[in-house]
Amino acid sequence: MLSNLFKKRSLEVLAPINGEIIPLGEVPDPVFSQKMMGEGVAIIPTNGSVHAPVEGEIVLISDTKHAIGIRTTDGSEILIHIGLETVSLGGKGFTVLVSAGDKVSTGQVLIEVDWEYIRENAKNIVTPIIVTNSADKDIQCHYSKSCIQDKTILMTISAK
Structure with a gap:
């Protein structure tokens, strides 16, 4: 019973969209494939809106609506970048339903x-999901051929 008190608490990041999970190294953009923004995974979307993969606060919505950031209660910062060169x-092609601070x-x-x-007008629809402050986190990425929005676990994050 006491051993449970000493276990690391972890955060599960769920798939924000339906699609196929790929490693960041396969994203055709060096900013993501070389993990310059942080650790994570990417999804080749099939359909659907973008859902919150975690509970938290919206801390970033890009002016061009293609990227959104969420900070969780444990301090993890999750960035969802919809497509490549979508700025x-x-x-x-994007309708944002939340505001910073929500x-x-x-x-x-x-x-x-x-x-x-997006398919017709952007470089690529691949959507990276990044932990932008991953340097101080222990991140385990989960890969499966396909992912189901709000169900499939993409990553497990815990403190180092």
């Missing part, structure tokens, strides 16, 4: 995405 779309629950819809528009 050039100027926000077209508290969100796991599974809450954050951004509606017009995937057809």
